[in-house]
Amino acid sequence: MREGTLPCLRFEELTERNVQDAVRVCNSSLRYDSFKASTIRRVTFQDPNIEAGLAILAYEGEEPLGVAIGCRRTKQPPELVDPTAGWIKVLAGIAGKEIDELGVLNSICEKVENELSRLGAKNVRVSDMASWHVWPGIDLRYETILEVLEDRGYSKVGEAVDYLVNLRTFDIPRRIAKIRESLCQRGVSITLAEKDECDIISGWVKARFGPCWAFEVATSFKNNEPGTIIAKDRNTGDIIGFSTHGSLEPNWFGPIGVEEKHRKSGLGSVMLFETLRLMKLKGVSEAVIPWTSHLFFYTQVPGIVGIRHYHTMSKRLG
Ligand SMILES: CC(C)(COP(=O)(O)OP(=O)(O)OC[C@H]1O[C@@H](n2cnc3c(N)ncnc32)[C@H](O)[C@@H]1OP(=O)(O)O)[C@@H](O)C(=O)NCCC(=O)NCCS
Structure with missing residues (x-):
């Protein structure tokens, strides 16, 4: 679906004013996560690499339907700066009255990819932007997101797991x-x-x-x-x-x-x-051991109540 074919969606930059809308969209679409405003702030306003135009919400009328948080590694850590490297750290979408979830995800993804490209990114990864990340990739249970990414030309470039540990x-x-x-x-x-x-x-x-x-x-x-x-x-x-x-x-x-x-x-x-x-x-009460491939080092921990499996996705831009 091309940008412009969806007149029902309008985009707004993520700001402190609409951060709760982002939290709402994430929590209604990403059912295996519990987003807090503090997490959204950590990976946007508190990321020293933040640039205007890359963290956006999609609205149908006044209803928030989509969130995409893009980024380039432009400042920190200095040793890893590469302005041609882009990320989408978070992608979330829900259906509206005139548009389905796939349409929202596609549209907001395209918007961020275009912005990244305009800024000079040549490559985009979802979603392993180390130290300012939420996930190392996309949880395999988020089938619609993976489907949208694959249709847009992304392929798997890595994988990792999180362990969820009951500490009670x-x-x-x-x-x-x-x-x-x-x-x-x-x-x-x-x-x-x-x-x-x-x-x-x-x-x-x-x-x-x-x-x-x-x-x-x-x-x-x-x-x-x-x-x-x-x-x-x-x-x-x-x-x-x-x-x-x-x-x-x-x-x-x-x-x-x-x-x-x-x-x-x-x-x-x-x-x-x-x-x-x-x-x-x-x-x-519940710890997360995030982003690892050391499977047997962590399976010795008693109380593992869940494992999340992620695929890191990537594609060339332009
Ligand atoms: C991961 C790391 C911290 C482990 O440190 P370590 O001092 O070697 O750990 P241990 O000696 O306690 O355990 C080492 C091995 O024994 C195994 N082990 C632990 N308990 C065991 C048990 N009860 N029975 C059998 N094997 C066991 C683990 O599977 C582990 O194997 P692995 O290293 O191949 O995964 C170390 O390898 C490291 O620094 N790696 C690089 C950094 C890194 O990758 N950190 C983890 C990021 S998620």
């Missing part, structure tokens, strides 16, 4: 407590990071795991209570691993990483469980 009955298994004890005897300390360790830890993370994870770790230090666990070799004082939570969303686990030569000795598992315990103690 969460406890640390004896197996993990024993590994922790043996690591401790071997000179490994595992503690909650202090506020003044933010720069040193995010620097360490950046050097090993890249600028996006460093940003997420640094963001976790802005919360009232610290959100990063740190493992050190007590003999040298060197950092050997970290695990973060609550950085992008209050109930999100991660990222987590262990220095390569210290892997496969249980340190990652201990930090994973310690972090989930911290989340439970803060009152998180």
Whole structure:
């Protein structure tokens, strides 16, 4: 469906004034998600890469029917800036009186693609814009969205899962407590990071795991209570691993990483469980372990109540 063939739709830029309309559309069309205004704000107004014209709502009369949040990586992190790379981070549509869901999705998708193209994007991905993302791709159960994207020429370029973990009955298994004890005897300390360790830890993370994870770790230090666990070799004082939570969303686990030569000795598992315990103690009842392909590292967690499977979609523009 071409733009212009749908006179019933009009587009508005997303602003603070209509953000609740965006929340409403997302929650009525994306049934496996629960959008809050804070999430919409995080991936739009609070994204330093924000540009005018890329986050839009579609209306039929006064009724909001569609949302598309586009973006280019123009500012942050500086190491990854590429003005030719575009994303659609969120895409949602519901049927109106004169138009069906497919029509809304198609129309709003086309609008954002045109804007991205006009700004200089050569490629567009849905929806893995790391650190300012909602999902790593499209949940396979959102069949209409995938259908629209495929019809528009997108193809799958990656996949990932989220684990959903019930923390209400969460406890640390004896197996993990024993590994922790043996690591401790071997000179490994595992503690909650202090506020003044933010720069040193995010620097360490950046050097090993890249600028996006460093940003997420640094963001976790802005919360009232610290959100990063740190493992050190007590003999040298060197950092050997970290695990973060609550950085992008209050109930999100991660990222987590262990220095390569210290892997496969249980340190990652201990930090994973310690972090989930911290989340439970803060009152998180259901945690999300988002965007991973480490299937068996996470299946050891008790209380997994759901797995979301995403396909990252992409196409060339123009
Ligand atoms: C993922 C990571 C943190 C794991 O750290 P680690 O210290 O090696 O973790 P552990 O030693 O506790 O567990 C390692 C392996 O043991 C396996 N394992 C854990 N518990 C187990 C159990 N009870 N029985 C059998 N195997 C088990 C896990 O499957 C895991 O396998 P995998 O690494 O192939 O997925 C580490 O590999 C890493 O830093 N990777 C790079 C960063 C990264 O990808 N982070 C995760 C992003 S989602």
